[in-house]
Amino acid sequence: MSELFGIPLPALYGQLVLGLVNGSFYAMLSLGLAVIFGMLNIINFAHGALYMIGAMFAWMGLEYLGIGYWWMLVLAPVSIGIVGIIIERLLLQWLYKLDHLYGLLMTFGLALMLEGLFRDLYGVAGQPYPIPEGLTGMINLGFMMLPKYRAWVILASLVVCLITWYMIEKTRLGAYLRAATENPRLTQAFGINVPLMVMLTYGFGVGLAGLAGVLAAPATQVGPLMGSNLIIVVFAVVVIGGMGSILGTVVTGLSLGLIEGLAKVFWPEVSSTVVFIIMAIVLMIRPSGLFGRQQ
Amino acid sequence: MNKSFSLLDKQTLSYLIGIILLLAAPTVMYPVLVMKVLCFALFACAFNLLLGYTGLLSFGHAAFLGSGAYLTGYALKVWGVPTLLGLLLGTAGAALLGFIVGSLAIRRQGIYFTMTTLALAQMMFFVFIQSSFTGGEDGLQDVPRGTLFGLDLSNDGNLYYLVVTIFCSAFWLIQRIIHSPFGQILKAIRENEPRTISLGYDVTRYKLLAFVLSAAIAGLAGATKTLVFAFATLTDAHWHASGEVVLMTLVGGVGTIFGPVVGATVIVALQNLLADKVGSLVTVIMGAIFVLCVLAFRRGIVGESIALYRRMIGEKL
Amino acid sequence: MSSSEYLRVSDLHAFYAESHILHGMDFTVRRGECVSLLGRNGAGRTTTLRALMGLTGRRTGSIMINGREVINMPPHRIAQLGVGYCPEERGIYSGLSCEENLMLPPRVSSGGVCIEEIYEMFPNLKERRHSQGTRLSGGEQQMLAMARILRTGARLLLLDEISEGLAPVIVQKLAEIITELKKRDYTILLVEQNFRFAAPLADRMCIVEHGEVVAEIAQHELAEKQPLLQEFLGV
Numbered sequence: 119m120s121e122l123f124g125i126p127l128p129a130l131y132g133q134l135v136l137g138l139v140n141g142s143f144y145a146m147l148s149l150g151l152a153v154i155f156g157m158l159n160i161i162n163f164a165h166g167a168l169y170m171i172g173a174m175f176a177w178m179g180l181e182y183l184g185i186g187y188w189w190m191l192v193l194a195p196v197s198i199g200i201v202g203i204i205i206e207r208l209l210l211q212w213l214y215k216l217d218h219l220y221g222l223l224m225t226f227g228l229a230l231m232l233e234g235l236f237r238d239l240y241g242v243a244g245q246p247y248p249i250p251e252g253l254t255g256m257i258n259l260g261f262m263m264l265p266k267y268r269a270w271v272i273l274a275s276l277v278v279c280l281i282t283w284y285m286i287e288k289t290r291l292g293a294y295l296r297a298a299t300e301n302p303r304l305t306q307a308f309g310i311n312v313p314l315m316v317m318l319t320y321g322f323g324v325g326l327a328g329l330a331g332v333l334a335a336p337a338t339q340v341g342p343l344m345g346s347n348l349i350i351v352v353f354a355v356v357v358i359g360g361m362g363s364i365l366g367t368v369v370t371g372l373s374l375g376l377i378e379g380l381a382k383v384f385w386p387e388v389s390s391t392v393v394f395i396i397m398a399i400v401l402m403i404r405p406s407g408l409f410g411r412q413q
Numbered sequence: 414m415n416k417s418f419s420l421l422d423k424q425t426l427s428y429l430i431g432i433i434l435l436l437a438a439p440t441v442m443y444p445v446l447v448m449k450v451l452c453f454a455l456f457a458c459a460f461n462l463l464l465g466y467t468g469l470l471s472f473g474h475a476a477f478l479g480s481g482a483y484l485t486g487y488a489l490k491v492w493g494v495p496t497l498l499g500l501l502l503g504t505a506g507a508a509l510l511g512f513i514v515g516s517l518a519i520r521r522q523g524i525y526f527t528m529t530t531l532a533l534a535q536m537m538f539f540v541f542i543q544s545s546f547t548g549g550e551d552g553l554q555d556v557p558r559g560t561l562f563g564l565d566l567s568n569d570g571n572l573y574y575l576v577v578t579i580f581c582s583a584f585w586l587i588q589r590i591i592h593s594p595f596g597q598i599l600k601a602i603r604e605n606e607p608r609t610i611s612l613g614y615d616v617t618r619y620k621l622l623a624f625v626l627s628a629a630i631a632g633l634a635g636a637t638k639t640l641v642f643a644f645a646t647l648t649d650a651h652w653h654a655s656g657e658v659v660l661m662t663l664v665g666g667v668g669t670i671f672g673p674v675v676g677a678t679v680i681v682a683l684q685n686l687l688a689d690k691v692g693s694l695v696t697v698i699m700g701a702i703f704v705l706c707v708l709a710f711r712r713g714i715v716g717e718s719i720a721l722y723r724r725m726i727g728e729k730l
Numbered sequence: 731m732s733s734s735e736y737l738r739v740s741d742l743h744a745f746y747a748e749s750h751i752l753h754g755m756d757f758t759v760r761r762g763e764c765v766s767l768l769g770r771n772g773a774g775r776t777t778t779l780r781a782l783m784g785l786t787g788r789r790t791g792s793i794m795i796n797g798r799e800v801i802n803m804p805p806h807r808i809a810q811l812g813v814g815y816c817p818e819e820r821g822i823y824s825g826l827s828c829e830e831n832l833m834l835p836p837r838v839s840s841g842g843v844c845i846e847e848i849y850e851m852f853p854n855l856k857e858r859r860h861s862q863g864t865r866l867s868g869g870e871q872q873m874l875a876m877a878r879i880l881r882t883g884a885r886l887l888l889l890d891e892i893s894e895g896l897a898p899v900i901v902q903k904l905a906e907i908i909t910e911l912k913k914r915d916y917t918i919l920l921v922e923q924n925f926r927f928a929a930p931l932a933d934r935m936c937i938v939e940h941g942e943v944v945a946e947i948a949q950h951e952l953a954e955k956q957p958l959l960q961e962f963l964g965v
Contacts, residue, residue, distance in 0.1 A: 155524075161524050161527075161528065209704065209708065212708060213707070216711075218523065218524060219470050219523075219524070219527070220707050220711070222470070222472075222524065222527060223659065223663065223703060223706075223707050224703070224704060224707045224708070226472075226656060226659075226700075226703060227699075227700040227701070227702070227703025227704040227706075227707065228700065228703075228704060229700070230656065230696050230697070230699055230700030230703065231696075231697050231700030231701055231704065232700075233696060234693055234694060234695070234696030234697035234698075234699075234700060235694075235697050237693040237696065238692060238693035238694050238697065290833075293826060293830050293833075293834055294834070296823070296825040296826060297823050297825070297826060297834055299825070300823050300824065300825050301821060301823065303785055303805070304815075304817060304821045306784075306785075306804065306805035306806045306809070307783045307784075307785060307805045307806075307808075307809055307815045307817075308806075308809055308815075308834065308835035308836070308878075308879075308882070309806050309809035309810045309835060309836050309838050309882070310806055310835075310836065311806045312806065313804075346652075347535075350531055350532060350535045350652065351532075351535075353528040353531055353532055354528075354532040354535075356528065357521070357525055357528050357529055357532065387543060390539045390543075391536045391539045391540065394532050394533060394535065394536035394539075395536070397529070397532055397533075398517050398533070398536075401517045401518075401520050401521065401529065402517065402520070405520040405521055406521075
């Protein structure tokens with residue numbers, strides 16, 4: 119059978135791969151959001167903007183300084199991480215004692231500022247970013263042609279998520295993070311510099327977003343608006359998955375990307391809203407999220 | 414002389430002054446601009462009912478502004494209903510949407526509630542883009558204003574008095590809600606929800622009702638806006654509009670009576686002033702105002718003024 | 731300050747936001763001594779320990795630990811000076827296993843009890859080391875809370891109500907451990923409701939009322955100062 123419900127199989131597989139690519143971004147971004155939320159109790163609205171800036175840095179690096187993709191894969195996340203640390207020290211640290219809604223409002227304002235700035239500088243149209251050499255072309259899997267770059271994105275994201283999971287669950291630093299998330303004051307009383315950890319956590323979380331941005335650059339148009347619509351879908355992903363477990367967050371992101379891909383094939387009109395529809399269903403059946411802890 | 418002053422307490426006096434100012438405004442300002450301010454002020458007041466008095470931050474109120482705008486526009490343009498009925502339809506539609514969204518969102522607390530409202534509003538945005546009845550990217554154009562009691566509303570002057578009436582009535586309604594027993598329970602929920610539950614109140618029902626009322630009045634604001642501008646577009650349902658109403662309420666003063674009105678006036682005036690001069694930087698400035706307010710000006714203009722006034726009379730005593 | 735003084739608290743006031751809890755605490759603890767803070771509920775004993783660790787709101791006055799002024803230090807710096815804190819609620823992390831809980835606090839000096847010896851002192855913890863921290867029984871959690879600060883090498887131990895809510899057998903075990911620690915020259919500040927637990931262990935007892943030390947009783951004075959104890963503690 120070379121067709122499924124009237125859709126040729128290679129086209130179906132192609133969309134599934136695309137769905138996995140989107141799912142990888144959902145996973146990485148919701149992971150960063152979850153890590154930041156766990157530690158700071160702030161929903162980082164600026165996450166989308168920082169993802170966009172990651173992609174813009176990659177493009178700017180190539181355009182103005184001739185710095186290629188592989189270098190930017192390291193430089194962009196690190197720069198964004200530093201930007202994150204500055205944001206935390208300058209703006210966020212004053213909010214920890216307040217109602218956590220102020221954190222959302224602050225990061226929302228920040229998102230507006232960052233997006234507005236780049237929109238002013240570069241307009242709304244996207245710029246293309248070339249796929250790096252070595253990752254162009256296809257791999258022939260027999261039942262389908264797999265674009266190399268897409269395979270790379272999925273693989274790289276999985277590896278990054280896995281490394282993050284390992285760091286948090288299996289290392290000493292991760293134990294410090296988990297302890298500081300659960301009981302920040304007591305953890306300080308044990309000699310652990312919790313304010314430093316908070317700062318580094320935010321930097322790491324947004325660094326992940328920046329990395330996702332660089333990975334996204336060759337796959338989509340690089341433009342100032344690429345973050346804002348994505349972040350709202352990521353919010354829905356986070357509501358669906360709950361933020362209780364890292365693996366749960368990653369699995370949710372990937373699955374939703376896949377479902378979205380399937381929707382594009384079989385029911386295109388619904389594809390832009392299918393994540394939200396699933397969110398509505400999950401809210402009705404299991405309000406605390408699929409992997410969330412009961413609040 | 415004493416008798417007349419005892420009839421007019423401070424609050425009634427300020428309301429009267431406000432109404433007089435509003436009625437006189439078209440002589441010094443463009444009626445359309447003032448009407449725009451009134452629409453957004455109403456939007457912000459509706460939002461404030463939810464945030465300032467019930468303690469629920471909705472980041473998706475644009476869905477209600479937009480649905481009110483589109484429904485009324487469609488009713489007036491395509492169905493040709495009388496103006497008041499059109500407004501009513503927009504308001505009712507927004508209320509219904511508010512019921513659905515509220516029922517889903519209230520299942521979560523705090524930050525999850527906020528994210529849910531945002532996501533559901535975004536879903537509505539996509540529905541609006543794809544629907545034919547909204548006119549998609551072009552929006553609904555050339556919505557007729559109709560007539561009211563024989564007055565031709567395409568005359569800006571005539572429409573102005575209708576809008577002022579709508580605004581004052583809705584504002585009065587919100588005040589009645591806030592000062593009613595229902596409003597007291599909302600405040601109790603905002604201040605200490607577990608305690609209110611332990612007192613036996615079905616908190617979910619109260620929150621939902623507050624949400625529906627807020628959505629309905631936001632829908633009314635959108636509907637009125639369609640009347641004023643004769644069109645309804647995707648901008649009304651975009652999440653930027655959700656953010657704007659949060660900003661207006663924050664700048665004006667969350668949980669104060671006149672805060673949203675002041676905030677809306679300031680933001681609309683600012684946007685008008687900057688419109689042609691700074692282009693996309695308007696967003697940057699709005700964002701900067703957000704950041705500054707959260708850091709240093711949380712009580713907003715009205716809130717800080719009240720606090721300042723209290724400090725001053727405190728010192729004098 | 732004499733060289734044997736390890737902890738000196740002078741005119742310590744502490745606040746939680748607007749609440750003024752400590753009204754000028756004054757006491758000292760010499761190196762190797764075990765001092766107990768006694769008093770009724772709400773007297774400010776737990777707040778004193780928290781204030782020493784920097785976990786309360788605003789503090790004024792003076793806290794000298796081993797000759798260093800720590801009144802303005804953040805909690806993690808105070809801990810790094812060799813102070814081990816065992817909170818009233820025990821503070822076992824649910825997100826960590828028993829062993830992870832034990833290994834979490836970093837070493838603050840080289841003189842810590844090594845892990846093998848910890849497991850000798852607390853065999854239960856070795857048995858349950860892979861269980862989730864909060865699945866341990868009350869007594870085991872208390873042991874864990876003490877064990878983890880011993881591992882760090884802290885020499886000044888702040889122990890808050892460690893006997894509270896535990897079976898007599900476990901309370902006995904705790905008393906044995908404290909006796910052993912005293913032999914090893916640890917400096918201990920013991921906040922206790924249970925007079926019968928604290929009296930044999932404490933070299934001195936400070937009675938706290940309304941955030942102030944109102945009386946001090948040395949161990950050999952217990953019998954003769956009985957009326958004082960009756961007045962303040964009802965024992």
